[in-house]
Amino acid sequence: MSTRPILLVEDNPDDVELTRIAFAEANIANALTVVTDGAAALDYLFARGVHSDRDPDDLPSIVLLDLNLPKVDGREVLQAIRSHERTRSLPVVVMTTSAEPFDVEASYALGANSYIRKPVDFGQFVWAVKQVGLYWLVLNHGREPH
């Protein structure tokens, strides 16, 4: 099981709090690192800007990515992750509010590993977060960091 942190890219503070609680209720103990816009997500992942002291090989176990983000859009973040050798195989789960077929198709075309529409019902939200955690942190055998 991966114990590296989960990177949550989410600008809505309510959704950040609900996701944090949902992970706790699902007994997922990985640390949750939160960045609130697309530019900060790229700085974190590529160890630059305010994150230039980070080890660029120290990648999160998964990235939970919202699509509508300030500064740099979620789709562009996904594109950047997929176009760099170091981050190419990082699991990215798009977790968003939209279920527009256009958003779903665009996300998969850009290389998203999963697409989750965040349910309004809190019980279903916890269930969805738990499934994401179980699959990507426990069941899936990912690449080990270098």
Add this chain to the structure above:
Amino acid sequence: MPQPLPHDRSARTDAVAGAMPAAEPRDLDAPAADADLAQQLADCRAELAATQRDLELLSHGVSHDLRAPLRAIEGFTALLDQHASPGLDATARDHLARVRAAAARMAALIDGLLALSRAARSPLSMVDVDASLLADWTFAELQDADPTRTAELHVQPGIVVRGDERQLKLLLEQLLGNAWKFSRSRDRIRVSVTAADVGGAVRISVRDHGTGFDPARGARIFEPFQRLHGADEGGGHGLGLAIAQRIAERHGATISVDAVAGEGCTFHVDLPRGSTGIATVADGQGTAP
């Protein structure tokens, strides 16, 4: 009067796209009139494209920006309910339950409006569709969502029509969902899906044995937000049959209903045959594909 909805707007724009320009008597020796018509056509097309873009933006905004605060309302109320409930009196707990129920209703309403808008604008990919399979699949989903109900579905096998598979699935979800909801007063839900050849079209009939309704009140049943039943009888957001009708229209199909109050109703969708002539009813009465 119902408010004009995206539904109506799209109906108009489709009509513009299909049958423009308006058939004015034309003088064939007047190239100036032709140029004028060409200009009008170009203007109409530009306006149609702009309207469709607006609709897409609106729909994306509704999908994303209205659901997010709703999730916070529902989520934090649920947490309050979990953690503070022991210290609250019955009235306070009732208020929390009302907030959550209202959030759930609004979520269903937003999803219904999105489905209606999507039914009106998503591009159609016309193929031969196994409607029997779609009906079985849809009914299985309804049973999964409501596992305590006893339900029987009889589907005539081999109903093949020409249409957009995703949209026809959505249409059957509305009709079978409707049958399911309005059979809630029955011990068991009984629904049949059959097909017949009618004047070159394939008529699919979805019949239930639920509460039905008074046919005199049924004229506006396909209009958005028209509800013939209260929430206690299974009534929902009043968009399901509007979605079904919109999908039928876009397939060049007609949709109608026969109802008997207290005995159930039967919805009919007459889907035209495909231009290749291979859409058919493979039940021994029609021509096998």
